[in-house]
Amino acid sequence: YVISSTLGFVLLxxxxxxxxxxxxxxxxxxxxxxxxxxxxxxSVFIFGGLVVGIWHLWGRNATGEECEDDxxxxxxxxxxxxxxxxxxxQNLASSTNTYYGSRPDFxxxxxxxxxxxxxxxxxxxxxxxxxxxxSVATE
Numbered sequence: 001y002v003i004s005s006t007l008g009f010v011l012l013x014x015x016x017x018x019x020x021x022x023x024x025x026x027x028x029x030x031x032x033x034x035x036x037x038x039x040x041x042x043s044v045f046i047f048g049g050l051v052v053g054i055w056h057l058w059g060r061n062a063t064g065e066e067c068e069d070d071x072x073x074x075x076x077x078x079x080x081x082x083x084x085x086x087x088x089x090q091n092l093a094s095s096t097n098t099y100y101g102s103r104p105d106f107x108x109x110x111x112x113x114x115x116x117x118x119x120x121x122x123x124x125x126x127x128x129x130x131x132x133x134x135s136v137a138t139e
Contacts, residue, residue: 001052005048008046012039106135107139
């Protein structure tokens with residue numbers, strides 16, 4: 001972005017000097033300064049905007065391909081999960097205990113889930129202090 005804006009600025013100043021300032025003999029310093037500022041803004045919006053637009057399109061295309069891969073993977077995972085035994089989910093629900101005043105053993109819980117359900121991605125919503133959030137994220 002910066003490089004393209006700078007090169008665009010140099011190009012605009014050069015073209016302005018060749019086709020406008022020299023042929024018309026402009027010598028007023030405030031007018032040249034105004035043209036200089038206009039060239040700066042134009043280079044940022046035109047050349048920088050072009051780079052940002054291309055970057056946006058490239059990112060959108062890359063994200064679209066990743067989303068398609070993720071959708072296919074999710075469909076396959078859903079089919080696999082649908083064929084798993086429903087009793088493993090019931091066992092997990094019945095084996096979960098609630099304790100007040102102490103932190104649960106996340107390593108044990110995640111190990112149990114991994115053992116029963118296989119290697120699946122699980123989303124966990126955590127509300128609490130940063131050390132709690134980091135210990136859940138680690139597991």
